[in-house]
Amino acid sequence: MRLISVYLIGLIFGVGISISGMANPEKVLNFFDFVGTWDPSLAFVMGGAVVVAFFGYRFVLKREGPTFDHIFHVPQNRSIDLKLVGGSAVFGVGWGLSGFCPGGALPALGTGRWEVILFTVALIGGMGVARYINTHYDKRFQTPGGPDLHQPAAHGPIDHAPKGPMPEHTHN
């Protein structure tokens, strides 16, 4: 049941991406081309998604816990650091060059288009290199005392949840 539910949730996301235009680099790049051929549509994608998630999360996070797990794995990292700002800046350069972001490209893989496959291979390559550098070289980027990129086994890189129950999830 758990995996079937998760599959169907992925399907809703994939259909949403397909309808919204986020899987289409031309549309994405035009959104950012304010002085040229501007397509404001993506503001409606972000707006719709954030408003629904904002009210939906408030409702869901009031519950005792999720249906198929015992805690909400909400990211707990609060630090605004060079990693966050620099990483986000580099992501933007890549997004501006290619027109694909991960959330747009993954559903787009379902079309079998070679451009999407090529982008995704390069994307995974970049993630792999970041992991490798983190694990083997740059100790500065390792967060003391918390799971991070070098140790994503349980939660993945965007999830800094502690192992125990999370009393403060509503404040994050």
Add this chain to the structure above:
Amino acid sequence: MEIVNFTPLASLFGGVLIGLAAVLLMAAIGRVMGATGILSAAIFAEDDRAWRWALLAGMISGPAFYLMVTGDWPEITVPVSTLALIVGGFLVGLGVSYGSGCTSGHGVCGLARLSPRSFVAVPTFMATTALTVYVVRHVFGG
């Protein structure tokens, strides 16, 4: 400036579905719907990968479902070079790993949770994306 291909209703509806999926994922298994973390951990993590692959399979089925309902694949027009796809993809992979998230993780889930990190990340990547598009299209004439 010229406004092109504006699709407010389709995009709003797609956005509502994306937000709904994020809420349902939190309700079902208590996870944030971030494409970056899900993909990265599906490939590189040592355990707890089943739900991530199930989610990815669902995402990838999206366009086929769209095809069944509308009779067309979702439009994908790639106005950039092969080199830009490769370099762009690599930089996205690097950036989202260090930045701990992308448009879905920070842009949807993080903003919806009022996460201070996401309120820094989103304007940062929006700005560098816009700057990159400006440079590619209007400085070099891409």
